[in-house]
Amino acid sequence: MYWKIRHLVRAFVEILGLYKKYVVLLALLVLSAILLQTNANPQTTFLRRQVFIAAAAFSRLFGWMPYAVGEDEVIHRLELRNMELARKNVALEDALLENVRLRHFMKFQERFPLRTLPARVIMRYPSPGHASIVLDRGTADGVRVHHNVITDRGLVGQIMDVTEHNAECQLVLDKSFRVAAKIQRTRLNGIVFWQGQSNEVGFYGVLKNLDVQVGDVILTSDYSEYFLPNFKIGVVAGINNEIAGIFKDIHVRTFVDFHTLEEVFVVMDTVKALSSGRNFEKNFFGNE
């Protein structure tokens, strides 16, 4: 008996060795699929729904087959019911989370003085050097290039490209993003730009001898060509005076968590053409 099991194990190992690369591939694909399941984004939810639909169809296809044990009809009915409930459960969980978020957003929209349009993030570009998201609103909804995009927490970015039903929003964390900003407490002006860190930007242009403190809130400035004033951007998280040049190195932690963006508001009001705002960002910081 023992040697039989040994032979069996050895044969199994030999088969594994023979098809090693396929076994490795299968293991890695399964691992990837499990990882994909852990995501909570629209793509995964869509995929889960499709799996449930396919499973239900598959189950129906083999519904005529008798069950080995138990009462066929009852088990069959309960399994279908279970499948349907599981599908509904996924949809309801999703709806609950969405409901919480939307209630939060609705409150914000009610108390916000500007005209805003809620939009859903339907895609984000993977390249961190080209940080942008795609929204489910377009020219058909009145969205135009350079419209500001915000959440209840603060500035998200601006619309850079727009089609009839979709719009691409350049995020604050994009490498070419610049926005004129000011410190709420001291009204010192500068430029906010991305420095390569997740959910962190730099605030450039404050002389070393001026007053900036950790915890100061950064808002969009009145001088911006494209951005309306007084949107929150972030809070000063670190100041470094030990660098070359005349300006402080200021690190700002953004209020918006860009990794979990799902719904945003497009601000439909645009900047009034203030002459002082013309090309402020470009003149202040060059076009690096």
Next chain:
Amino acid sequence: MMLIRRQNMVLLVLSLLAALLHFIQLAFVNKHLAVGENVPDLLLLLIVFVGFRLGSIAGSTLGFAAGLLQDLVIDFYGLHALCKTVVGFVSPYFAGRRVLLVERFYLPLVTFAMSILHDILWYPLQTLGTPLDVFSLWARLALPNAVYNTVLMFVILMMLPERATDAVRESPR
């Protein structure tokens, strides 16, 4: 046993190289080598090269590890890992096929094919359940990226010492 240890060592070194390349990709390539919205994928080049030289197991394992690194950035775990595992697994199948007339361009051409394969998987998964037109994304992003990857692979091969490029042409597989 020694062989397995050596293979593990090679995979460890390759994984560290992948991490370094990922860092270069984030810090330099995405910033300075971007042509419009198109950027080359250094990790894809590494995976194709490794798959080509070391076979399916090394290719797919490295593909999975490197893909996970990229997934950390886009916050969609498993997506790059899946696509790059497949690329790492498939690329060695080209190693045995010799095309004499385009030998010098063979690996870049394989890179092009693998880049397309990667994006054929990546974009539909990324756009699932959204109204985005996957064909236009392929045309606008996938195809130029594949061309960019191909050109970069060719440039890298030109810059490598001849021994290394010979090693590619004289793949033992």
